[in-house]
Amino acid sequence: MNDSKVDIPSFFSDKSKLLGFDYSKIKELCNSEIDHSYPIDDLTPLVKKEILLEGYFKSILLGYNHVYLSKLLKDLKNPSANISLPLLHQWSNEPRIDNLVIISDPEDAEKICKRHIQKAPIFKSLLNTSIISTTDNEDWRTQRDAMTNAFLPKHSLQLVFPASVKRARQCTELLIKMSDDYTEPVDMSDFFLNETQAQLQKAMFGFSDDFEQKTNKRIRDAFAGINPEYLLEFSQDALNETMKSDGPASILFHDSKDIQKNIGNMILFAFAGHDTTGHTLTWLLYELCKHPEYKQRLIREIDEYWLNNAEENYNSFFQLPFMTQCITETLRLWPALANGTYRELEKDEKIKGHDGSEITLPKGTYCQIINWTRHRNVELWGPDVNEFNPDREFKDSEIWHHEGFGGYNVSSDRFSPFTYGPRNCLGKNFSQMEMRLILLHLFKHHDFTLEEKQEQSVNDPKYMGINTFTLGPASVHGGLLGMHVNIHLRKSKL
Numbered sequence: 001m002n003d004s005k006v007d008i009p010s011f012f013s014d015k016s017k018l019l020g021f022d023y024s025k026i027k028e029l030c031n032s033e034i035d036h037s038y039p040i041d042d043l044t045p046l047v048k049k050e051i052l053l054e055g056y057f058k059s060i061l062l063g064y065n066h067v068y069l070s071k072l073l074k075d076l077k078n079p080s081a082n083i084s085l086p087l088l089h090q091w092s093n094e095p096r097i098d099n100l101v102i103i104s105d106p107e108d109a110e111k112i113c114k115r116h117i118q119k120a121p122i123f124k125s126l127l128n129t130s131i132i133s134t135t136d137n138e139d140w141r142t143q144r145d146a147m148t149n150a151f152l153p154k155h156s157l158q159l160v161f162p163a164s165v166k167r168a169r170q171c172t173e174l175l176i177k178m179s180d181d182y183t184e185p186v187d188m189s190d191f192f193l194n195e196t197q198a199q200l201q202k203a204m205f206g207f208s209d210d211f212e213q214k215t216n217k218r219i220r221d222a223f224a225g226i227n228p229e230y231l232l233e234f235s236q237d238a239l240n241e242t243m244k245s246d247g248p249a250s251i252l253f254h255d256s257k258d259i260q261k262n263i264g265n266m267i268l269f270a271f272a273g274h275d276t277t278g279h280t281l282t283w284l285l286y287e288l289c290k291h292p293e294y295k296q297r298l299i300r301e302i303d304e305y306w307l308n309n310a311e312e313n314y315n316s317f318f319q320l321p322f323m324t325q326c327i328t329e330t331l332r333l334w335p336a337l338a339n340g341t342y343r344e345l346e347k348d349e350k351i352k353g354h355d356g357s358e359i360t361l362p363k364g365t366y367c368q369i370i371n372w373t374r375h376r377n378v379e380l381w382g383p384d385v386n387e388f389n390p391d392r393e394f395k396d397s398e399i400w401h402h403e404g405f406g407g408y409n410v411s412s413d414r415f416s417p418f419t420y421g422p423r424n425c426l427g428k429n430f431s432q433m434e435m436r437l438i439l440l441h442l443f444k445h446h447d448f449t450l451e452e453k454q455e456q457s458v459n460d461p462k463y464m465g466i467n468t469f470t471l472g473p474a475s476v477h478g479g480l481l482g483m484h485v486n487i488h489l490r491k492s493k494l
């Protein structure tokens with residue numbers, strides 16, 4: 001078989017290429033010269049290799065790999081099992097099959113992220129040597145040092161707070177328009193993705209209204225596989241726009257001459273900077289609609305906030321403890337980056353095998369430190385693990401303390417929505433800030449209920465989100481993403 005003829009689709013491929021892929025080709029690649037995978041005792045499930053290869057690859061392309069992996073752990077009767085699977089990929093242009101060791105043991109997850117900073121080359125073909133994709137640790141450190149200030153609470157976020165507030169204040173206008181004056185349900189996934197893209201462009205970059213309006217939908221469509229060729233045009237236009245803008249994220253590009261790196265970083269920011277936060281808000285609204293008692297508690301807290309504050313205040317988030325609990329529980333139950341992070345071991349490392357024995361993985365092994373399986377592990381969270389319970393007992397390190405604007409990474413061995421330091425999410429504090437502002441405004445005068453067909457998803461055990469790199473709500477009306485919600489004007493207590 002001529003391997004060069006096999007064009008392997010990935011997360012971001014054109015949808016027709018993705019859906020039209022002939023999976024029988026994969027079986028033919030198993031045990032061919034491109035296959036470097038091998039079984040590891042106590043890590044590789046006792047299932048035929050070609051079945052694992054096809055099943056896992058299909059689940060990735062079709063967006064249910066989180067469910068597929070949970071099922072493998074269930075079959076092993078061990079929710080914390082680390083497993084090794086053969087993965088077909090094209091990370092370095094040529095198709096290749098390698099072992100991917102998927103870590104669900106909490107201690108091993110934290111240990112590997114902290115000790116092995118080097119990324120697997122998973123995003124290189126799309127994002128070049130951007131901060132998230134570079135496999136060179138020195139390059140990563142240089143970029144991280146240069147970017148950190150742009151995301152620090154006092155240095156930067158306090159300065160962009162007014163722009164973030166300004167945009168949040170406008171969001172209800174759009175909501176009313178999208179609902180045709182409260183007469184039609186609104187796709188709140190689309191709404192939140194629009195708002196978080198606008199927040200990113202207006203607050204973090206300081207881009208003009210004109211640029212934001214021209215690009216917002218087009219760039220989101222491109223990420224959803226509609227005209228993906230627009231990505232390059234967008235990144236070039238956006239890089240030009242940074243030269244006219246002085247938001248903290250724009251300043252990062254002012255003196256940077258490496259065009260390929262700049263393009264990669266611009267595409268990364270445009271995607272990671274909106275999609276993750278948009279999905280988190282959508283899942284949160286979904287859970288609140290499913291649980292009206294929690295929704296009412298949040299509304300009471302928000303009413304109280306507006307009674308005590310004439311306007312939004314950067315140092316006032318401590319007045320929203322229940323909102324913090326709801327956001328934290330959403331980050332657990334519906335981690336936008338369900339896949340977590342992918343690393344290449346920098347040296348030999350010991351992890352646990354299925355029977356608890358110690359297994360040494362050689363330097364160079366690819367590992368996925370997945371969030372989904374730990375965030376939904378019954379042994380780590382208790383019997384209500386699959387329920388939305390904002391009153392859950394979080395550990396101190398897992399939740400923002402209600403003492404002002406916490407500039408830190410919420411995490412523990414069982415919980416890592418923004419993954420672990422030192423290579424954790426740069427935008428975590430900005431996202432915590434914008435989510436609170438958007439929620440404060442949405443609920444100020446509005447209430448929400450699920451639209452009829454969306455309501456049916458509540459009792460559908462298969463409704464587990466679609467994981468096309470990030471975990472979003474699969475549309476119940478066809479198409480990729482969607483969350484259909486009725487909007488009600490509520491009599492404000494103010």
Ligand code: HEM
Nearest residue numbers: 131132272273276277336337341417418419425426427431
């Ligand atoms: C709820 C919202 C968010 C979640 C759950 C989230 C989660 C994550 C995770 C898990 C990673 C690690 C990915 C990996 O290692 O491959 C990451 C990295 C990153 N995120 Fe976020 N993110 C969010 C919002 C944002 C926002 C708003 C921005 C930008 C404004 C952003 C920028 C970044 C960047 C630049 C990195 C790469 C950091 C590095 O490699 O040093 N994220 N994020």
